[in-house]
Amino acid sequence: MKIVVENIEKKFRYHSVLKDVNFELQSPGSLVITGSNGSGKTTLVKILCGLLSPTKGKVRLIKNGNEIPAAEQRFHFGLVGPYLQLYKDLTAWENLLFFAKVRGTQPDIDRLKNLIESVGLKGREHEELKNYSSGMLQRVKYLTAIYHEPEILVLDEPTSNLDEAGKNFVRQTIAAQSEKGMVIIATNEPEEVALGKQRVEIA
Secondary structure, X not given: OEEEEEXXXXXXXOEEEEEEEEXXXXXXXXXXXXXXXXXXXXXXXXXXXXXXXOOEEEEEEEEOOEEOOHHHHHHHXXXXXXXXXXXXXXXXXXXXXXXXXXXXXXXXXXXXXXHHHHOOOOOOOOOEHHHOOHHHHHHHHHHHHHOOOXXXXXXXXXXXXXXXXXXXXXXXXXXXXXXXXXXXXXXOOHHHHOOOOEEEEEO
């Protein structure tokens, strides 16, 4: 698969956030988006995943020589970002089941159990999220993003609120995704920037 970002611009009323953003990424591969605070990194991430529409330009996904229709592109992405919300009155397990069904996938109970154990939440998966720390919530966000094995994993501030064990999990996730698909990281953290083989800087 290949993602092609062509001449992306985004304006909010009279304020221009992004202008003439272009890049390509081929699977397998990794790319880092950098830029100063307010430069539009998160806006670009949301456009890539279909959460925002660009004012101008296009995001194209090409698989086996065929372009994937815009309405179907979101099914090929997994996203982790600080603005994504989980249902805190539900347990981690219930959240995972819910998001699996939203994506139209049949929950694989054994896979869910393995993923929960992999992020250190075994034994706490049936607690309501309102009792979780910010780091634990971040781990659940990762599980909702990778459960369906997306071809493109997009991470906005990937190690936010995570301890060293959580950061190790993120690094392992990025390495694995880079070998089998694509990963796009929006960050200014030097350690995270080093995880991408390509780099796009937003002015």
